[in-house]
Amino acid sequence: MKLNQNILALLLIVVILGGYLLINNMNLFTDEKTPTRYEDGTYDPSSIRGSFTFSEISEFFHIPIDTLSEAFGLSNYPDMENTKSGDLSGIYDGLLGDAEIGNGSVQFFVAAYLGLPIELNEDTYLFKSAVDILLNEGTPTEEQKAYMARFTMDNVLMVFDEETLTTIEENHELEEESTLIIKGNTTFSEIMTWGITEEEIISIVGEMPNQILSVRDYCESHDLTFSTIKKSLEALLSE
Amino acid sequence: MKKKFKIRHLVQLLFFGLITLVVINHQLVETGDGISFVGDDSLHGICPFGGVVTLYQLFTTGTFVQKIHESAVILMGLVFITSIIAGPVFCSWVCPLGSFQEFLGKIGKKIFKKRYNQFVPKKLDKIMKYFRYFVLIWVLYVTAKSGYLVFKDYDPYYALFNFWTGEVVISAFVVLGFTILLSLLVERPWCKYACPYGALLGITNRFSIFKLRRNKKTCISCHACDLTCPMNIEIMNKEVIHDSSCIRCLECSSDNICPVEDTVTIKIGGYKNEA
Numbered sequence A: 001m002k003l004n005q006n007i008l009a010l011l012l013i014v015v016i017l018g019g020y021l022l023i024n025n026m027n028l029f030t031d032e033k034t035p036t037r038y039e040d041g042t043y044d045p046s047s048i049r050g051s052f053t054f055s056e057i058s059e060f061f062h063i064p065i066d067t068l069s070e071a072f073g074l075s076n077y078p079d080m081e082n083t084k085s086g087d088l089s090g091i092y093d094g095l096l097g098d099a100e101i102g103n104g105s106v107q108f109f110v111a112a113y114l115g116l117p118i119e120l121n122e123d124t125y126l127f128k129s130a131v132d133i134l135l136n137e138g139t140p141t142e143e144q145k146a147y148m149a150r151f152t153m154d155n156v157l158m159v160f161d162e163e164t165l166t167t168i169e170e171n172h173e174l175e176e177e178s179t180l181i182i183k184g185n186t187t188f189s190e191i192m193t194w195g196i197t198e199e200e201i202i203s204i205v206g207e208m209p210n211q212i213l214s215v216r217d218y219c220e221s222h223d224l225t226f227s228t229i230k231k232s233l234e235a236l237l238s239e
Numbered sequence B: 001m002k003k004k005f006k007i008r009h010l011v012q013l014l015f016f017g018l019i020t021l022v023v024i025n026h027q028l029v030e031t032g033d034g035i036s037f038v039g040d041d042s043l044h045g046i047c048p049f050g051g052v053v054t055l056y057q058l059f060t061t062g063t064f065v066q067k068i069h070e071s072a073v074i075l076m077g078l079v080f081i082t083s084i085i086a087g088p089v090f091c092s093w094v095c096p097l098g099s100f101q102e103f104l105g106k107i108g109k110k111i112f113k114k115r116y117n118q119f120v121p122k123k124l125d126k127i128m129k130y131f132r133y134f135v136l137i138w139v140l141y142v143t144a145k146s147g148y149l150v151f152k153d154y155d156p157y158y159a160l161f162n163f164w165t166g167e168v169v170i171s172a173f174v175v176l177g178f179t180i181l182l183s184l185l186v187e188r189p190w191c192k193y194a195c196p197y198g199a200l201l202g203i204t205n206r207f208s209i210f211k212l213r214r215n216k217k218t219c220i221s222c223h224a225c226d227l228t229c230p231m232n233i234e235i236m237n238k239e240v241i242h243d244s245s246c247i248r249c250l251e252c253s254s255d256n257i258c259p260v261e262d263t264v265t266i267k268i269g270g271y272k273n274e275a
């Protein structure tokens, strides 16, 4: 059987291009939407990013979405499914004083709910509603319990009327404009163009990596946790 | 030449355009203006070095936590599927670096006419063709040892598609520069002598389902195939072309240069009138 050139052309287009588009649409190419896994296959809560919606978090970590809504004081918030973890800080913007309830709080909540380890950051707060759920339904470690005892705050009661929702939306847009996000393929040279210096990078990773490397590739090849390094770098960026 | 217009060139153009688009989109996404239906990854899966390193990581670490790598492995898997079916067609029909060199070769042909692609003595050419296997081993070795993606520093593909970003280091530009200059003298110099991915895919010339075959019964020994082969393979004295440097461009085939019908084709099994 002979393979004619036109068939070969078709084969290449179907297999490579078709395969590529298929995978692309299945979202395999974006490194945004799946948390990383521990060796035993369970997802690592510290890899929850601000771009994850609550329905995604609920799905990945098998926590009912209503539990998440209640924990973060959003039981009457419209469209909780599509609300992103990173939206929390915009929702409570200006209402919590120096404390912050944001993506870090979601990471902590998920970890303590499932009894998984997580690095404790002194600026991560939880609402009392979240702590109640964790103590009743979750499996926090002793260390996490002690942390919760220090970093709990009373729930802020909010009515999500149209005006509040518009303000939240505006806060959110402002925030999106101002945050530079480190993605899987962001290279060291890019973050340097955003204003981070060589010394600052060295202070975080211990040496100056080759600038053309992506932060993630570097972390992987040096046994560093990408999410932790990313967080430290992003903290510098937002300063 | 039987046909002026070649379907292969169209396919090359399609992939070159697409990859350019993806690379540009990659930049745009970073500035927030990306086009969503086009991917925005940097396509290491189909980059000569990236593919090899991806494969290496797959063998050594086994699992892939990061999606970016998973996608590269899948892309490479797709390339392997086509190679198992038809040999290293990726090189001649898809790879944008290959197409780029081929385009430069057209200029070289205009300048040097018949002397083009004949500068390297046959013996030397045969020896130099092994060099890409050293590159392959070197890439694997360096990655294994340092865990560093050092290859990016020498990758002409990366340099070609990222030259405007300021991310490309000088050594990669030097390799690209040499590739460009040599392309004016030799057809696909990078593919022939240096590409580790090509080296790997070239092995499929031995076991692909469809093989390139010459019918010695109908062949009129005109040498047309030998003269046209970009990889300087002697086709006329073979019945099955197993040469690992063949890129399955089919330039030698009866669809293109061979003047006798059904004499050089890519097919399963031998020719009927051969016995």
Ligand code: SF4
Pocket: B048, B090, B091, B092, B095, B096, B097, B098, B099, B188, B190, B191, B192, B195, B196, B197, B198, B199
């Ligand atoms: S040999 Fe390498 S550079 Fe050449 S076409 Fe094949 S993959 Fe591309």
Ligand code: SF4
Pocket: B212, B228, B229, B230, B231, B232, B233, B235, B241, B245, B246, B247, B248, B249, B250, B251, B252, B253
């Ligand atoms: S032998 Fe034929 S198919 Fe292979 S590289 Fe040469 S011309 Fe192309």
